[in-house]
Amino acid sequence: MTTPKLHTISRGGSRFYVNPETGEKAPGVTSILGMLPKPFLQHWAAKTVAEYATDNLGELVGLRLRGERQGVIDFLKGAPRRSTASAAETGSAVHDLFERVAKGEPVGRVHPEYRVFLDHFDEFLKEFEPEFVFLEETVWSESLDYAGSFDAYAVIDGERVFLDWKTTRSGVHPEVALQLAAYRFADYIIRPDGSRVPQPSSTGGGVLHVRPEGWGFFPVRADAETFEYFKVLRRVFDWERTVKETVVGKPINKRPGSLPARRTAAPRKVAA
Template identity: 50%
Template sequence: MGKVRTIKRSGSRFYVDAETAEKVPGVTSVIEMLPKPFLKFWAARLTAETAVQNLAAVSSIAERDEAGAIDYLKNAHSRYTKLRAQVGSDAHDMFERMIRGERIGRVHPDMEPYKKGFEEFLEAVGPQLVRAEDVAWSDTHNYAGSFDAILRLHLDADGKPDPDGRPHLVMTDWKTSANTYPEVALQMAAYAHADWIIAPDGSREPMPEFDGAAVLHITPEGWEFIPVRIDAEVFEVFLTLRRVFEWDKNVSKTVLGRAIASSAKKLVTGTQRRSR
């Protein structure tokens, strides 16, 4: 296994071994096979809110460019998602630097609440970093993904942080979205049940056994460190989605053959042919 790079194909992310060119789907792309009917209602509401909150501007645009006004509204959810993704990316970068012990000075005001929350988390939980932002790769089930961190936590018998408690190896994820959703369990189970950890230089080592998993949900309003199930039952649901992904991207394109019979074509008369 060599260095790993990522590519996008048909809206899905794939991880590629640079030496062998082996290509496997990313964990997040696999989880996107999970039905999310609520998203269409969220997108519709966001579009309506954008129209109402920017009524004068939308009317002005529509007077000059009706298609432009339509595009502005229909892409409201994409703009919001892109903005939130950038906030999440910036926060993840800062979290990694902080947990590696790097001193973080002044940050953008938008990042200040996340910085403060993460400082509180480090003080309250006292995590020891084992790995961060490496690739989890499964030869067995053909998928890969980049996990946020593997931490060693000292916990008491009730699972509370305790410097004198028993060490626990924990797969960890940082979330900066408004809410934490159950799908995070599928994501973290996939990482924890992978075969290998691959470093940026291409070196790899077996994925260790974990004592559990947890997600740090951190927003400008506060933070929570929440245990997450990553057991065999949860992992089996992820593997089901992996099979759905294979159906969607590959198998579904092979199941319909060429027609072996069809209705008669419409008769074209000689008069019609001569008039063309």
């Protein structure tokens, strides 16, 4: 997981980037991608709970015999969250190591759990010899109102590409093309002090997927056509955040027995 160098805030489960110069807020690329349907998550969550129950059966039975029914429920409900948190912690640590190595900085002692990731990254560097131009920067789009932090922009075999490091067990998913297209077609790179760097020209994107058992480098079609699909998700994000709560009005029939009015919340807006 890339850690943004710009200040971000969380609102309603979505991340917003804060422009250090103007204070304006823009939704993050990954939050916009959250508008995609993810039916596989339901199966993953059920599998995670089942695995946790199987691996911790004795502890759960002990809790239940002591009358702590709610404790058992809470343990099982939290299994997917704990799994995600653990994966995110590993991803953040590995991303930090990759950035430091790419910059030529010493990494010092490396936790044994992360050593194998770093060994694979070294293999990638030796095989592809990327020339890193930008690392862990943030792009901003004023025209479409979004921002996002990319892992790297590099020249590989003459191609100028935006790169993303992935450490997820499930592999490389198609939506990474939307993510990289959003980075590629943003308006400019913005620094923590508010200064802007012209958006670099690019020819595509790529993903380095690293797991303890191995690694792979995948080219990604992050072209203008792909970007059009991201733009649709950007509109859907606005629908979910602000528009949908405004489209159904109060009932106009006041006769006895009328159906109760749907409770309509005020549109959610990010404070300026």
